Amino acid sequence: MDTAIPKPTAAELDLLQTLWPLGAASARQVHEAMQAERPDVTYATVLRLMQIMHGKGLLIRDASQRAHVYAPAQAQESLQTNLLKDLIQKAFAGSAKALVLAALRSGISKKERDDIEKLLKDELP
Known part of the structure; x- marks a missing residue:
């Protein structure tokens, strides 16, 4: 930074x-x-x-x-x-994946999970 x-x-x-x-x-x-x-x-x-x-x-x-x-x-x-x-x-020792996994483990709502899944589907080829 x-x-x-x-x-x-x-x-x-x-x-x-x-x-x-x-x-x-x-x-x-x-x-x-x-x-x-x-x-x-x-x-x-x-x-x-x-x-x-x-x-x-x-x-x-x-x-x-x-x-x-x-x-x-x-x-x-x-x-x-x-x-x-x-x-x-x-x-997170420079690992964005570790940050995302920690965030997901901390508990997200069903709507947040659905939003994340939609974003991943829309962004990935």
């Missing part, structure tokens, strides 16, 4: 999961969206986390408006791919 790309913490990933669908948003908008899942999260916590994430390069900030607007520095798929590559190297 490219070491120049910062790895988000669990709290930062949680915030990114909220921000990705929004595209770009103020801290207030992110706070309101996060409250649906985590009613205990405070505005001050969200704002501070977004400021830290901006400092780390995980978020970009548009300061042209009164309320700063933040957006993810990386697309969701790109960040997930980088994190996955890192996980495969560190936890």
Whole structure:
């Protein structure tokens, strides 16, 4: 994995999961969206986390408006791919097969299994 790309913490990933669908948003908008899942999260916590994430390069900030607007520095798929590559190297000795088998053993729903089987049939010649 490219070491120049910062790895988000669990709290930062949680915030990114909220921000990705929004595209770009103020801290207030992110706070309101996060409250649906985590009613205990405070505005001050969200704002501070977004400021830290901006400092780390995980978020970009548009300061042209009164309320700063933040957006993810990386697309969701790109960040997930980088994190996955890192996980495969560190936890599965570079084996994507070992990762997939571990994921399948951890329990998947019938629908997820059907989706995976369809994907494999559609992708393979």
